Amino acid sequence: MKKVRKELLQGTLDLLILKALSTGQMHGWDISKRIQVVSKDRLKLKQGSLYPALHRLENRDWIKAEWGVSEAGRSAKFYELTKKGKAQLQEEKDHWLSFAEAMASVLKMEES
Numbered sequence: 496m497k498k499v500r501k502e503l504l505q506g507t508l509d510l511l512i513l514k515a516l517s518t519g520q521m522h523g524w525d526i527s528k529r530i531q532v533v534s535k536d537r538l539k540l541k542q543g544s545l546y547p548a549l550h551r552l553e554n555r556d557w558i559k560a561e562w563g564v565s566e567a568g569r570s571a572k573f574y575e576l577t578k579k580g581k582a583q584l585q586e587e588k589d590h591w592l593s594f595a596e597a598m599a600s601v602l603k604m605e606e607s
Contacts, residue, residue, distance in 0.1 A: 508548050509557075510591055511538065513576065513584040516558060520575040522565055523549060549574060557583050 515526045515533075526549075527540040552558045557580035565571040576584065 507591065508540075508544060509552060510584070510587040511540070512545075512548055512552060513557065513580055513587060516574055516576045516580070517584055520573050522563075522571040522573050524565075524571075526574070552580070555579075555583075 511530050512526060515521070515529045518529070521529065523542070523545055527542075527545055531539050549558065549560075553560055553574075556577055558574045559577050560572045560574050562570060563573045
């Protein structure tokens with residue numbers, strides 16, 4: 496399988512993070528790993544883009560964070576969706592699904 500181009504990932508990073516957190520509280524590395532596993536290794540988030548995005552989402556009050564201890568026994572910041580984040584996730588999903596439907600329609604267009 497081909498990897499997804501980077502510019503697509505940048506345009507959907509917030510949605511990917513919000514969706515990953517919709518399954519429950521997790522720390523940054525787990526968010527990244529979950530997206531990678533679910534996408535069958537087609538999407539890989541780098542720390543240089545993940546952590547600034549997490550801070551941005553936290554500043555927008557879409558996620559909240561608290562310190563805890565990871566499975567490895569290390570101190571880690573755990574993130575979870577807020578009420579505003581759940582609403583934003585639905586908005587982002589609706590937008591993305593509408594966009595994907597429009598793209599599918601264009602790609603199915605008959606060639607002359």
